[in-house]
Amino acid sequence: MDGRHHGAERGARPYPGDMYARRRHVYFAMMGICIGLFVLAWGVVRIWSVPAAVGMCVVAMVIPPVAAMIANRRGPEDRWWDDPSGDPQSDEWWDELDGKKRPRS
Numbered sequence: 001m002d003g004r005h006h007g008a009e010r011g012a013r014p015y016p017g018d019m020y021a022r023r024r025h026v027y028f029a030m031m032g033i034c035i036g037l038f039v040l041a042w043g044v045v046r047i048w049s050v051p052a053a054v055g056m057c058v059v060a061m062v063i064p065p066v067a068a069m070i071a072n073r074r075g076p077e078d079r080w081w082d083d084p085s086g087d088p089q090s091d092e093w094w095d096e097l098d099g100k101k102r103p104r105s
Contacts, residue, residue, distance in 0.1 A: 030067035034060045
């Protein structure tokens with residue numbers, strides 16, 4: 001699997017290409033800022049102010065988890081909870097709980 005389709009092995013719909021590309025670009029931009037902050041903090045800023053360099057590193061330390069959450073969040077059009085699981089009995093039970101009938105395949 002090339003990483004572009006989440007759950008493709010179960011027949012789930014792939015992410016729309018533009019949305020995936022946008023998330024990927026935001027993720028790499030944030031990670032680039034993170035690395036830039038570390039390099040700038042200890043290569044340049046520490047000469048004038050070690051506390052400022054430490055502060056920059058603390059900010060840089062928070063960026064990777066936030067970038068991962070942004071890159072992996074689902075949009076409103078990602079209806080993953082409606083996708084069949086592949087287990088007919090489980091799908092039937094969930095459809096019954098949700099009050100809908102899914103056509104048998």
